Amino acid sequence: MPTITAIEPQRNHRRVNIHLDGEFAFGLNRIVAARLTTGQEINNEMVDQLQLEDAREGAYQQALLLLSYRDRSELEIRQNLQKHEYPDPVIGHVLARLREEGMANDERFAQTWVENRGTFRPRSRRALRMELQRKGLDDDAIQTALREVNEDALAYDAAMKRARRFRTLDWTGFREKMSAHLARRGFPHSVVMDTVTRVWKETHTEGNPIDDEDMT
Secondary structure, eight states, rough: OOOOEEEOOSSSEEOOOOOOOOOEEEEEHHHHHHHHTTTHHHHHHHHHHHHHHHHHHHHHHHHHHHHHHHHHHHHHHHHHHHHHTTTHHHHHHHHHHHHHHHHHHOOEEEEEEHHHHHSSSOOHHHHEEEEEEEETOOOHHHHHHHHHHHHHHHHHHHHHHHHGTTTTSSSHHHHHHHEEEEEEETTTHHHHHHHHHHHHHHOOOTTTTOOGGGOO
C-alpha cells in the first residue's frame, strides 16, 4: 500500500501536493488534506474518496466566491460551476449543502430580485416574470415574489427617474419619449398612458401647459 512521504504547500496557499512513495501523486485542498500525515498508508479507494472530497470543496469555495458578489439563483450557481468544469454529481452535492446552510434559496432570491428592481430599475410584472424565469425560478417562487407588485407604482417610479431628461419637451415629445421608455420596461398600454399624463402634470411648469383635450 502506498505511503504518504510528503505534504508540500503549493503556491496557492489553500492547496498542498501529496507525494506517495517519494513521488508527486495529486493535489488537495488544505481542508481535505488536514487529516493526512506523512508516513500514513493510503489505498486506491482512499485516494478516490480524497479526490472526490477535493472536487466538492473546490466547487463549494467557487460557489461561495460567486455568492460573495450578490445573491444567486440555483441555476446561476449550477451554470457557474459547470463553466468551471465540475461534474454534475459534485454540483448537486454542493447545491444541497448550500441549501442546508441557507445560502441557496430560490424563494428568497426571487423576492430580493423583485425588491431590488423596484428600487433601482422599476419594470412591469411581465418583465419581472420573464427575468425570473431566465434565472431558473419555478412558478411558485415567481408567484410569491410578484404577489405584492404594484404596476402603477412601479411605472410611476420608472417615469420619475427619467422625467428630468424630458423636462424641455412639449407634450407630444414628452408623451412619445416617456411612453417608449415605459413600454421597453414591459408596462401595459393602459398603465403607460395614465402614468405619462400624471408625471407630465407633476413635473412640467406653467410654461408648458396642455389642455385635457390634448391628452387624448
